[in-house]
Amino acid sequence: MSAPEISLFPLVELQAVSNAHNEWVALIFELAPDAGDSFQATLTLLKTPDVFAALAPLECILPVPQPHLLEQSQLEDLPPNRIILRVPSGACSDVAVQRKLANYAEAGYRIMVEGVAEGSAATMCSARSLMVDASLTLPPVLALVAQSGPHLATGMGSEERIADCAKAGFSWFTGDFALHPSQDSNIGDGTSRKRLLALLGLLARDADSRELEVLLKQDPALAYHLLKLVNSAAFALSSPIHSFGQAINVLGRRQLQRWLQLLLYARQQDDGLANPLLPLAAVRASMMEGLAKQLGWDRDQQDMAFVAGVFSLLDVLLAMPMTEIVAALSLDLDVVMALLDRAGPLGDLLKLVEQPNGADLEQAGISRETYWEAQLQAYHWAIQVSRNI
Template sequence: MVDMHAVANAGNRWVALLLQLDAGLADPGAVWAAVFATPELLAAVAPLDCIVLLATPALLTPALLEAMPANRVLFAIAATALAEGANRGVIAALQQQGYRVLIDCAASAGLVLAPTLCAVSRDWAGWDGNADGASGAISNPVAKPAALLALFGPHLARGVASAERRAQCADAGFAWFSGAYPLHPAPLAEANDAGLHQRLLSLLALIAADADARQIETLLKQDAVLAYQLLKLVNSAAFAPASPVTSCAQAIALLGRRQLQRWLQLLLFARPRCDGLGNALLPIAALRAAQMASLCALGGGTLEAQDAAFMVGAFSLLDVLLQRPMADIVASLNLPVGLGAALSARQGRLGQWLTLVAAPTPLACALRAADITPGHWWHSQLHAYHWAIQVSRSV
């Protein structure tokens, strides 16, 4: 399987996808050839680029490069590969062909780059280095701002596990970020807004209960930010209305009941943060929701079952958004037993899928236990990333 991870910029907007294979594969070149053999991948994630993580550039044959257009594919090549002169020659040839190359190394490793190599990638997963005492500052000399800013970049920090680590990486000169940091945000002022929480929970309860559109409209009018996000959505290029939509009633009529429910579940995550940044949870919620619905569809689920799977995927991040225990949220929404058990305890078929979708890299044995073939998983991933990218660009 191919590990796929979103890469975001400093504004929390997705800019690329990081692709990685298991280190123990006997023939990684053949796997990459299979991945890029059809235009399916690049079409699904457009307009984002793909960053391909490689241990060595030696596997990049001319035939493989034919399927990897330089305007869509970047390479993050392990720094250890630079020890061999032949690899340095391959990297130089890649750059001459227009490929962008990042040199990837561990957070604790020193690195001296050739003048032609102007961007680095660093893996911060599991790194607890802290030479600056209790401050937690990134102290690696190569990661200091002056050292990185002297290069063109953009520099990628991957395996970033928390908002604190992301801030440290940004201070050190990194501009692209990948990892679980959106799931571990810094506390924000709006997290203590009881009135906001009550409005969101009331709207969630209406969505979960398949409430009348008029009830939803009434509640939307009480939340100016959410109403604005809805109007912004329906007036976007994704819907291209014949004339501007200026009211919640018009927006609800344009979307229709099924689309309205799905979009409202995601718009809850679109609220701008008090620090002015976009909410990093929005595309992740869209990704989980879309992949859950896709897995259900591929398994022969009805439209009603797909909607339930979508809801579980979207709602799975409510505990992070509201900074409240999921069990409390589930109890307040009066969800059907199956949905509530999936969200709070990962139980049942939906809970099994959610465990896979939420995992950074699901194990092959876990997919087999869920009766999901590698092909179905791959297609569900592509569908989900395609939809999440469109959502983040429309909202």
């Protein structure tokens, strides 16, 4: 594929794709505008050692904006069972493109058409799936039934919209719906809020293990998730753990704090679905810690970076203003500034994690390649967290 030379390591936004149970099933690679040829830029990212192992078992949806230029040699190092080639619907009417994509499909690569192609063009490209912005309108029913799927609905801003799209035939979803939970999904009970804030306060001031035990026993859901976690494959213990005291001893103080901060997001929702905020909080926390380490910050500063990342979604989780949450906790001033105003060194780092751009990365002294490595590690950890909690 001929393409303009890429002078900079590409920046990518990884968009998580969820199924109807809020479980991650795939990642969309969205490249920054300065990446040049987006498929070639994606190949640069995928040359990272063990990248597919890090993102396993998720499938990778790669942009192919010019499928007529795609060559077999570019696909040789990509595992067909993990790759979905995303092509624009407008290119599907080209007979040469149809033949080329059909050949790649025969070799095991799956084709996803972005948008709705005319007539039978998607079928002629051997496409299995459609990727459609269904935020406002749904595609024709015939467009979905013509391919086996799974079909991906983008622009999902709410759980209600996901339900509508699921009825229409979509089974994969992406969007910012996790940041806009329904009222039923929030922790609406005042007693629960107070208990969670109390627990967060104990964690923030490194309270005695016995104090943590008392609060854990008052929260059956949180206690269940903690015991489930320490008995999971993530810790591979020779004998099961049955008490909170044992769990605390096994994890250690530092790890206990981190896992409990994440476990707050794992509380079972009324509908029984996984909380989509959990992996997002894990990504932010891990990226913050990883970038802090790359910047040469000491261990305490790295811990504060982790806390700022994992707490940055508490206002969504608890349906409370961040000012009220921060007022109830004994947090370091740098963490408070980051959470309230995205100010200070931690606030600057949090902004980079939320919305990176080349100029800000350069100003922070973080290379694009370093950012990608932290991003990859963060998604790897978030995948593992989601599977073990």
